[in-house]
Amino acid sequence: MVDATQTARSVGSMLTVRRGRGRLHWTDVFTYIYLGFGFFLMFAPVVWLVLSSFKTPSALQEFPPTFLPLGPITVEVEGYDDSLLLFDVTMEDGSIQKLAQVRRIGIMAQMVDPDAPDERLSIPINTREPVRELRMAWENYRDPLERFNFVSYLWNSVIVTLVATVITLLINSMAAYALSIYEFRGRNAIMLFVIGTLMIPITVILVPVYIVVTNLGMINSLWAVILPGAATPTGVFLLRQYMLTIPKDLIEAARMDKASEWAIYWRVVMPLAMPAVAVLGIFSIMWRWNEFLWPMIVLNRSEVYTLQVGLNSFQGELDVQWHYILAMTVVTLIPVIIVFAFLQRFITTGIASSGMK
Amino acid sequence: MAHVDDKLGNAGEMLQNVVAWPLGILFKLLDLPISAIQRLIGIRRMPWFFLLPNLAFFGLFVILPLLMNLAYSVTGGTQLFLQDRPITGTEQYRFLFDCGSYADPLTCREDRFWKGIFNTSIFIFFQVSFMVLFSLITALVLNREIRARGFWRAVFFFPVLLSPVVVALIWKWILLRDGILNAFLVSIGLDRILFFVSPEWAMFWAVFVSIWAHLGFYTLILLAGLQAIQPDLYEAAEMDGTSKERVFFRITLPLLWPNMLVVIVLALIKGVQVFDEVYVLTGGGPGTATQFIVQYIYNTAFTNQVQNFGLASAASMVLGVVLFILTLTQLAATRRRDNG
């Protein structure tokens, strides 16, 4: 994770950056504002999501929403078995008193002073406000995770992501190698072919792919999720662009040394293409982890569900259980955030240097 | 940032140490048969060997389904398997193009198809132009001499990692009638705005959320282009006393143009294909104000009780043709750049 002092230092140093001797150019001011605004805009929605995921269903439906998750405070009052909800009540003389509610009947509430529990007061409900404290509704996370076989879903997602990424890296790098290192007839036709597949969104070919997968007998196996997307045109492009920058002399030299083509691929080109390969790997991990529509169609046995499918199964026909949806969205976000935190260096330098020149 | 990077570097080295030996063995194992293949077919044919796995996957999981899609588009009925479906020829296409006037979706038999085309056109007009604009601005900002540049790049890239469903849910949660944006408006004295009830606001947010989610990706492409520009050019311009604005328009922009073109065409293709984010965000509403073309295809094929694969396939063929033209444009533009 980013070290807090480093960030503070970087922000501080950023504030002192100048272009042009000593004076602030308008581009400097604009830069600070833009970066600050960008930071807020990119992260605030996610922070709000995480905070909201800790609220109870009734707290979620409040307007205006509170920033932090709050829950009602209950007190033990002498003479009553259950703990009672605590309210701030505006009394007739204008003072505010803390009273505990016994029950509500219609538009009047029966309340007692916790210190003087014998006297019951009848209070109109619109003069009372619940007293609340910070309370994280961990049950939003606990309930669905207990209900579902979370470990199995996680395991399936991990397997799919890793195996699919390995296959993707292998076959796409081989294809990119062929298209960048060699000059051969039909190269442009193949390029056109590969580009052509870029423009077909999977939504459009869902049903035919489903039939192909059924005929191959892969239904309800993780392979049905792993294989169809393994060859990605974006991957081929990314790697090809990078491999084009590898000096041809290296290849020639290797050939002079009687290295086989496979050796050149494995020993010479791939290590040099590592930054782009890393980027494709990260993208592949991200795509596979987030896949929802295709796994939902092709898997209908719970032991092979991936995380995205499994965690969405609390979406029923008639109810939108926001508290669970928010909590489970955060859960599926956690690996993404981890990938981001540890590998952001690779992502941002890798894609920049793979250049798309 | 520095010591974090060090730790990562160490991790990378440790990983290499562990992985190196098994990878080496794997290489030796594979080298034998593959070298044999090389001797058999000769070096000139080797590219085909390397291409084979990828082409096989494309063929089986992309091209074959596409051809099946074409076949579906000339059939009718509701059977799943092609062999059970009656052949209808070009009837599905005729249904699609059966319009009183192409300018007015309401006169069409498949009014939602044409509404989808109309909405998608508006969407890409705004989304692509603003996406390119903000990517450019962000790339320019990130190109400056600021500390922790990697961190700031990562900040803008972060939303790209989120799945479209998560993106839409996050923003839907914020924009609800009782959501935090409305709470803010009320707190500064304005009335609540029901964003999802107004066609204009719904389209605005569809464009906004789409840009939010993908900005980082295009920014990095442009950033790479900016960093490829030789610093000597800037130094020379500064020595000549050229103003910042002239430098931008006369040096930066022309040299960046090839990358800009890639961004524009990629954004166009992805824009035409937009579905997941908007579907979860607005559901296509209000009415049909944000129903785009892929949603029409999805609804026709899946959500209606009568799952009309024939009509959906025909519509997707039309979509494919449009995208193909767009893609050819990109290829032509790229080739011009490579040659020029």
Added chain:
Amino acid sequence: MKTSLKLLAASSAFAIIACGAASAQTELRMMWYNDGNEGEVMQSILDRFETTHPEISVTLDVVPYQAVLESLPIQLAAGNGPDIARVTDLGGLSQYYLDLRPHLQDAAYWETNFGPFLKWLDPDGDAINGFMTQLTVTGPYINRTLFEQADVDVPGAGATWEDWAAAVNEVAAALDIPIPMAWDRSGHRVAGPAIAQGALMFDAEGNPALVDEGLQRMSQMLYDWHKDGTMSQELWSSVSGSTYLGANEDFANANVVMYMSGSWQIPQFASTIGDAFDWWAVPAPCGPAACTGMPGGAALAAIGDTEHPEEVAILMEYLAQEDVLAEFYGQTLFIPGHLGLAANGIEFATDDPRAAHALATFSAAVPTISPVAYQLQGYPSNRVLFNALISRLNEAIVGEISLEDAYARMESDVTAQLAESSR
């Protein structure tokens, strides 16, 4: 020596038989979705089943509802479906169901207790395909606390929709409530009151005839209510096509005076609203033709492609027993889809007086449901009608098309889709 050898032989034989029995265990897969806690209740019932029937193991595959609606038909068509599934498109998937009749011990029990609902599952024949996991009835809830606060009388039984509209507007004006009346965005919800207004839904031959005077009357009322503020634009207008949208959150937030929904909300309201205000079920408002809601519900259906029809029948018979179903309905707070239980009443696991009253109200509404409503619910392609109705009506309400055009489009949508499905 000899005795120990005998012992060894006997125990090995026993082990082999035990292993044989264990490996002969049949595995059944049940596709399920959840609206509330039904999954947990069903799982505990299945666990008990497995202990009494060790040769059958049942796996509950819980999926998002979207999968049941959109993916299941494709999976069934391709032959990849489960053995049993909880379905809502009862008649639409009829061709894929298993006829349990030849495998059942007591078919007469099924006919007596599930009679009319079997027709929903098999409109064209007399097969026994499954039973209802719940019967649902559409009907309105009111926020009675708001009526009290505004000092407005709650309209009684026999009140019309116009009476109710006037009353809720009075309450909303007095208390500054943003949404006087809210309906779920669903053609199924509109159908009940439309039938009350005289819609017949079918013509004399039994073919669908969606747009008639009764339907137009109801559509006009909904259109006018959206214009004059009785119903808020933000619910229906915020999505497109046939997307379902409920108003439960707004109702639970006390932003709605009257909410037209149905009996399935009871468990959810009991837990999210609790006693924050008096959520109160009221009898279906009346129109010129009837005072009715729409029946509905989900059913547990056996699938025809299953490799283990005998075991499926055993499981289904176990689950359909009166005491098992009484437990299921009681825990999930669903209205029983079992005629015997509905007549005798069941003990619902709730001590919330509002929930008890709502359950009683909706159960009492079942006998008063119009036969047209039953016919519509039993029609296999009814979703075609519901979707056409709600999507086109919404386009008119939003202002994209006129109401006249909407009626024309409803008809053409229905005709086109039915034509495609009969090819």
